[in-house]
Amino acid sequence: MTITTDKRSTLRPALHFTAEKMWINDPNGLIHHNGQYHLFYQANPYGTTWGNMSWGHATSPDLHNWTEHPIAIPCDDEEEIYSGSIVFDDTNSSGLGDNDAKPLIAIYTSAYKPSSKRSGTQAQSLAYSLDDGTTWKKYTNNPILTRHSAHFRDPKVFRYTGTDDTYWVMVAVEAEQREVVIYKSEDLKHWEYLSNFGPANATGGVWECPDLFPLPMDGDPGRMKWVLTVNLNPGGPNGGSAGQYFVGHFDGVTFTSETTEADDSTDPGQQLQRYDWLDWGRDYYAAVSFNDAPDKRRIMIAWMNNWDYAEAVPTAPWRGQMSLPREVTLATRNGRPHLIQRPAVSDLNPASEPSAAKEGPIVLDSSECQLRAGLQGAGIIDIVLHIQDSGEVGFRIQGPGSEIRIGVRPAEGILFLDRTAARNTNFHPTFPSIDRAPAPTKDGRLQMRVYLDHNSIELFIHDGEITLTDAIFPDSPLTSLTFYALDGSATVDSCITTDTTWGTNGT
Known part of the structure; x- marks a missing residue:
């Protein structure tokens, strides 16, 4: 990819990914597949402010050097393509593969436009790729899951393996209700409601972009915990957008937090300081993790911006960038579980x-x-x-x-x-x-x-x-x-x- 020189080129990041020229925001569809890290993201192919939401695409062999590709899943006359995730359907449970290729499945939020008969609602839809994420086809029977809601979005899907069963799990949000909703599926096309979590801890803005994953406590695989991350806007510890996390247990149906704080402070600012934040700055939002990262590493990326001023930042012909990829682990600090985050590119010493x-x-x-x-x-x-x-x-x-x-x-x-x-x-x-x-x-x-x-x-x-x-x-x-x-x-x-x-x- 060739970067276009412009009068503000001194502001183009050297360490962080950004697109050559367009608006980008939330990371989507993070997956490691066939030796490549795939970073999809919210993108406006036609400008440098939010709108025309589509999925951009970049790949890297090492989380260090990124190659930008053409728009992967474009918006159309009826829907914008909001945030979501990608899984590798290695058993072809969806039936969307063929004899030569097992599919990558993208589950994304359809935000329906006025021209659609579903106008004003958001629902979950599916697209699939048989060429390792290069091209995508929308499923003919979309949407695959609807609650007839205006703010049901941001599905993160993963494979859950319990004692007696294995199935796909989706965590999404009812954004304005500050709830994470959890579903299960055998085939990625038909979904069954399991449970919900929230509101809890920080609720000063809408909840968005959840993630749910297991991590060993203090590196001990015999002491597994589950981490639920959820982003909110506004309501962060220093204003505007931010991400928080909860640590607890997931039994395949319900997530139970052991780190939820009682709201017993008369000072809202003091109460915010007690919560577990993914990052304390103003520019770390919509953080989600890669599926299938090598060696079972849990690696997260966030959008490095804040909705308070995101459309005004003084860059051109691009606007928006990603954080450094971070490997996250769980460790005991002051007698309770605490998320540790380190840059994931280990050879940068x-x-x-x-x-x-x-x-x-x-x-x-x-x-x-x-x-x-x-x-x-x-x-x-x-x-x-x-x-x-x-x-x-x-x-x-x-x-x-x-x-x-x-x-x-x-x-x-x-x-x-x-x-x-x-x-x-x-x-x-x-x-x-x-x-x-x-x-x-x-x-x-x-x-x-x-x-x-x-x-x-x-x-x-x-x-x-x-x-x-x-x-x-x-x-x-x-x-x-x-x-x-x-x-x-x-x-x-x-x-x-x-x-x-x-x-x-x-x-």
Whole structure:
């Protein structure tokens, strides 16, 4: 794929996938099949704002280098193609395969247009591919599941194997009721209602894009838990779009959460801090996981944007991008299950790269220290901060006329990312923000990895215990670091910066 050069090309991501030219939002149909990771996604083939919803398509052998393909499932006169998922029907339970090919089955939401006799409703439909996802044919008897509802959408389908039986399971949402609804099927075409979950925990916006999957607790396959993720808009911990998760048990019929919090706070903001968030930033939404990832890994991708300002972000001729793929695991933290997230491309180890530069220790006594980080707007920064007795300690990532400030306030127990001075912030009144997350220190230290891209930052705290993802739009590349401490002393135990020119768009 050739990337078109434009006047805002300095904002095109180097580390994250985006389309060459069009609007994209939710990731859909994530599956690993025949050696390729398939990323489908909501796309507008005709513009850079939301509309004409169709499924775009990209593939990668390694979650690192992506190749964009033509639109996979286009909208038509009667329906737009909303979010959904893909499974490999290896037993041809659907009967849609032939003697030479077993089908990939896409289950997606049909959002019916005024010209349709089903106008104003959403239902689940099916398309299938016999050539490994290159071309798709819509099933003639669509829709395959309807509740005659205006907000029934976003099916995630997987194969469930119980003690005595195996069948397909679908989790979808009644978005405005804040409910996840669960169905089963033997053939992917006929569905039986099983149960529902919710409302629970964060309900400040509609629920969308659910996912349900098992993970071993602390790496022990004898202690399996089930994780239910659900995204909501608005109602996130820092405003607008976000994703939350629940951990519990699924018996093939009902999901039961053991991490639902009682709403016993008179302060709504304080109550939000108690929930389990996939990410604490403002730009991590519609996260879902790959089916059939190798070695039973659970890998998630999200849309890196926020519905508060998504249609106004200053990029062209493209708008919207995906997060880094993240491998998720479950670990015990403070006596309860906690989702750990790490970048899924395991060979990206900055310390071993020849372009890595290491600094430290750096002593800060109510002072500042500037480094030439050697970054050119995209790279990786590994930092260990020894907080000591400082009231606030952190660093600024800087470029001509722009800076991002990331810091810790130990007395408040918070980490923050301040993007208000990122220069290009006036395209929407809700974009300038200081976004906060919990900052659990260990032995008085905070370890973080920063994935800096030309228009985004993803923070991973303590090897993925806490994540925070925010978009940024500086006018010029960010190239240097300035560490600081306020009201006391702190030490930068180590700082490793790695410049990178990854080509995730296949350039």
